[in-house]
Amino acid sequence: MSADTATDVFEEHRHLLMGVAYRMLGRVADAEDVVQDAWLRWSGVDRAEVREPAAYLVRITTRLAIDRLHQVRTRGEAYVGPWLPEPYVTESGDTAPDAADRVLLDDSVSFAVLVVLESLSPLERAVFVLREAFGYPYAEIASLLDRGEAAVRQLAGRARRHVDERRPRYEVDPAQRRELTERFLAAASEGDLDGLMALLAPDVRLVGDSGGKVKTPVRIVHTADKVGRFLAATVPQAPAGMSYRFVEANGGPAVLVMHGDQPDNLFQLEIADGRVTTVYIVRNPDKLRHLTAR
Numbered sequence: 001m002s003a004d005t006a007t008d009v010f011e012e013h014r015h016l017l018m019g020v021a022y023r024m025l026g027r028v029a030d031a032e033d034v035v036q037d038a039w040l041r042w043s044g045v046d047r048a049e050v051r052e053p054a055a056y057l058v059r060i061t062t063r064l065a066i067d068r069l070h071q072v073r074t075r076g077e078a079y080v081g082p083w084l085p086e087p088y089v090t091e092s093g094d095t096a097p098d099a100a101d102r103v104l105l106d107d108s109v110s111f112a113v114l115v116v117l118e119s120l121s122p123l124e125r126a127v128f129v130l131r132e133a134f135g136y137p138y139a140e141i142a143s144l145l146d147r148g149e150a151a152v153r154q155l156a157g158r159a160r161r162h163v164d165e166r167r168p169r170y171e172v173d174p175a176q177r178r179e180l181t182e183r184f185l186a187a188a189s190e191g192d193l194d195g196l197m198a199l200l201a202p203d204v205r206l207v208g209d210s211g212g213k214v215k216t217p218v219r220i221v222h223t224a225d226k227v228g229r230f231l232a233a234t235v236p237q238a239p240a241g242m243s244y245r246f247v248e249a250n251g252g253p254a255v256l257v258m259h260g261d262q263p264d265n266l267f268q269l270e271i272a273d274g275r276v277t278t279v280y281i282v283r284n285p286d287k288l289r290h291l292t293a294r
Helices: 003-025 028-044 053-074 111-117 122-133 138-145 149-166 174-189 193-199 224-237 285-291
Strands: 089-091 200-209 242-249 252-259 262-272 275-282
Touching (some): 003 028, 003 122, 053 122, 111 122, 111 149, 111 262, 122 149, 138 149, 174 193, 174 224, 174 242, 174 252, 193 224, 200 224, 242 262, 262 285
Parallel strands (some): 200 275
Antiparallel strands (some): 089 242, 252 262, 262 275
8 A cells, every 4th residue: 555545545534533532532632643643553554454444543543542541540630620622613604514524523522421421431431432423333342442242332331321311311403502502692792681591591500611721610600590690790891802703513503702813712502492501611721722723
């Protein structure tokens, strides 16, 4: 296989590998690093001995992601405040992402699910991602991870039960989600407490991720009264030069807030029965840096 052909094969599968790595890690930069490491492994292997390039590439990507998760946990890295995934933004307009980007935009890449996946062991997370997000047969997952099929089935069952117990159990029409997000943004920007209260579910949560590096609530804010008052008091006081634009992030509409040409935060809503049940706000600058050039 020539160098050009090897590159073409890898590029053909890059979106798949990024989809696996991002779900495993919840971090765009780390996922990109893992995919780059996979390319280095691929470029150095005797490809004449590789019968199934896709399986080989998914195997090394998954194992590299597992190693990265083990490294993070071994270092005992503490995170200040609630943790949210690094937003994966694919669209800044109204058109749907192309088929390749859709690899990253199903329910298994939503903020809600990725937060739950963070509580799984690296091996459970790998099995869940390969089985639930990409539909790999148990036998193939066992081969990819060098585990017995029975053990893989047990891991998959445990991971699925854990996720199902904690993931939202509702579906929202994308157009409705966009419309409610627009109304939410208008009410928050104007400090309209009554308008916000009309949109918020009684048990709504506000989850802010700053990593301790900028101001945002260090604990999850609960109840419509507290969330509404917090938003009505803080959003209208944003400094001059703020702008807002809708983007496609993690499978749904989100709002990217810019301060000049720098991202200040990205927020996204969970919605059920026509009400906002969760407000996610990512403000950690390390998780927004990759959005600067968009």
